[in-house]
Amino acid sequence: MTNEALQAYLHEHIPLSRAMGVQVVASSVDAVTLGAPLAPNINHRDTVFGGSASAVATLAAWSLLHVRLSAEGLPSRLVIQRNSMDYLHPVAGDFTATASLEGDWAAFTRMLARKGVARIAVRSQVDHAGEMAGAFRGEFVAFGGERE
């Protein structure tokens, strides 16, 4: 899946991604980086609203699972069950969220194929001006996974 295709998918199906100005910076089966500008995500302190940072981190995490499941021909319905977010520094400008897998992918896909349902965790790191500004962790459930 190209960056352009992923971005078009997000903007079409999750309109808040467009409202937040989300751009796909990089995407592969190992990591997805989304970028967003300050302006549409600003708060009353002229820094990024925490809810925006967490939402972009959520999108990055979801996108990574979507990209990887699609690449492996395992289309699934993904549902977020839980997430946490630590805010380390105020973000006074454009930012990125980079998602990477925390869980065991082989065990996840094995369970998905066998049971039709499996859980996996994804971490997203929020960066601003070369510094880590936030740490997101999301737990997702996938349903389906019939190999195409």
Add this chain to the structure above:
Amino acid sequence: MTNEALQAYLHEHIPLSRAMGVQVVASSVDAVTLGAPLAPNINHRDTVFGGSASAVATLAAWSLLHVRLSAEGLPSRLVIQRNSMDYLHPVAGDFTATASLEGDWAAFTRMLARKGVARIAVRSQVDHAGEMAGAFRGEFVAFGGERE
């Protein structure tokens, strides 16, 4: 602070609140309820994007602290340190987030007055069609608190 004043403040200073269609349903020093429609917050499954639900819950929690600190003449700078969100059910329509205090308000304001910095936790419950759909918990730090 009236519902209208709080809503105007949110829409002016946190533009994502306007993009998400956030309305102040009720606000007092004990609880703040924000509402949001499905359309601007929809995902690829025609339910509410988790990042939107969490962001509205964050706004409700922040608003409750803002309303209560303002009512007590303790203007403060509020920073979110951490949050978690449990997604219990998909939200297939308009939803609300209702924030209430978890922490000890008296201890919080005493510490804020004495040290100029204090921490408190707030819970927000996300509801849809009369059912609890999500549970948010945020930890905030307040700075300042010089009595006006």
